[in-house]
Amino acid sequence: MNDLIVWMEATFGAHIEWKQVVLIGMTPLFLVGFAIEWQIMRKRGARQQFYWKDILTNLTLGSSYQLFELAAHVIFVGAAVFWFWDQRFFTIPVNGWTLLPIFLGVEFCYYWFHRCSHRVRWFWTAHVVHHSGEHMNMTTAMRQSMLxxxxxxxxxxxxxxxxxxxxxxxxxxxxxxxxxQFFIHTESVGKLHPVLEYLFDTPSNHRAHHGRNDCYIDRNYGGVLIIFDRLFGTYVEERETVDYGIKRQVYSHNPLTLNFHEFLAMWRDVAQPGSVMQRLKHLWAPPEHEREVRSERDPA
Known part of the structure; x- marks a missing residue:
C-alpha cells in the first residue's frame, strides 16, 4: 500500500484531490443505482419521492460541488493538508493491520464533522444545502454545497x-x-436485520437523520457506522413517517440561492447592532440561535 502511495504521488502529483477523483469515478455506478431505485419504486407504485425538477437540482448541485472542491484543493486545501502532513508526529504504514483502525479513525472524524455541521452555524451554512431537499432518493446524496x-x-x-x-x-x-452513503439515501429499502441496524448507518437510520420531525432533528450522524451515535447519545430509531427538509425551508431550485442563503443570513445576523461577542456568537452557536433583543426601556 505504501508503494502504491509513492507511485500515485510520482504519477499524479502529491496534491491530487483523491476524494473527488473517487467520487467522480463512481458517478456511473451512482446513476445505475438511482435507475434501479426508480424502477423498484415505480413497480411499487410509490414514486412520490421522485420529483424531477428536484432531481435535476440535486444533479446540478452535485456537479458544482465537485468542480468547486477540485478548484479549492488546487488553490489552497491541498497545500494546507500537506502542511499538516509535514508536521506529522509519526508515519503510520498502511497494511492489513492498520487499515481497519484507520477506517475507524476516518469514521470517528466524520462523525464529529457531521455533528458540528448541524450544531455550529458556520458549518451548517454549507451542510444545510444537503438537508434542504424535501424528497428522498439517491440523488439527494448529490445535493451538496460549494462552501x-x-x-x-x-x-x-x-x-x-x-x-x-x-x-x-x-x-x-x-x-x-x-x-x-450515496446508496442509503433511499426509501426503496426498509429496515434490515436488527444486527445491521445496530451497527451500520442503514437507509432506515439515515432517513431519520434527514427528518425535520422534532424527534429526528440532529440525530444519526454516522457515515458507514452508527456505533458512535449510540456511544455519544445521538441515535434515534426511525419510527414515525419522516418529513424531509429543514425547519426554515427554502422553496427554490436556484443553485446559487440554495448554496448561499444560509451563509448570507448568518452574516446578516452578525451585522446586526450589538457587542462584538453577541455578533460573533452567530458563527459558532447552533443554527437556531437567536440573539436576545433588549428594549431601550429595559434596565441595563
Missing part, C-alpha cells in the same frame, strides 16, 4: 494526518465512506 472547502470540512480529518496517516489514504477512505 464545504471554505467552511473547512477537511480540518476535521487533520488529526489523522498529524498522527501519520497519509492524506491520500485519509481522503480515499473518506470517499469510500461517501460512496456507501
Amino acid at each position: 464545504y472547502s471554505i467552511t473547512g470540512w477537511w480540518l476535521f480529518f487533520m488529526p489523522l494526518v498529524l498522527l501519520g496517516v497519509h492524506p491520500a489514504v485519509v481522503f480515499i477512505l473518506y470517499a469510500c465512506n461517501l460512496v456507501y
Whole structure:
C-alpha cells in the first residue's frame, strides 16, 4: 500500500484531490443505482419521492460541488493538508493491520464533522444545502454545497494526518465512506436485520437523520457506522413517517440561492447592532440561535 502511495504521488502529483477523483469515478455506478431505485419504486407504485425538477437540482448541485472542491484543493486545501502532513508526529504504514483502525479513525472524524455541521452555524451554512431537499432518493446524496472547502470540512480529518496517516489514504477512505452513503439515501429499502441496524448507518437510520420531525432533528450522524451515535447519545430509531427538509425551508431550485442563503443570513445576523461577542456568537452557536433583543426601556 505504501508503494502504491509513492507511485500515485510520482504519477499524479502529491496534491491530487483523491476524494473527488473517487467520487467522480463512481458517478456511473451512482446513476445505475438511482435507475434501479426508480424502477423498484415505480413497480411499487410509490414514486412520490421522485420529483424531477428536484432531481435535476440535486444533479446540478452535485456537479458544482465537485468542480468547486477540485478548484479549492488546487488553490489552497491541498497545500494546507500537506502542511499538516509535514508536521506529522509519526508515519503510520498502511497494511492489513492498520487499515481497519484507520477506517475507524476516518469514521470517528466524520462523525464529529457531521455533528458540528448541524450544531455550529458556520458549518451548517454549507451542510444545510444537503438537508434542504424535501424528497428522498439517491440523488439527494448529490445535493451538496460549494462552501464545504471554505467552511473547512477537511480540518476535521487533520488529526489523522498529524498522527501519520497519509492524506491520500485519509481522503480515499473518506470517499469510500461517501460512496456507501450515496446508496442509503433511499426509501426503496426498509429496515434490515436488527444486527445491521445496530451497527451500520442503514437507509432506515439515515432517513431519520434527514427528518425535520422534532424527534429526528440532529440525530444519526454516522457515515458507514452508527456505533458512535449510540456511544455519544445521538441515535434515534426511525419510527414515525419522516418529513424531509429543514425547519426554515427554502422553496427554490436556484443553485446559487440554495448554496448561499444560509451563509448570507448568518452574516446578516452578525451585522446586526450589538457587542462584538453577541455578533460573533452567530458563527459558532447552533443554527437556531437567536440573539436576545433588549428594549431601550429595559434596565441595563
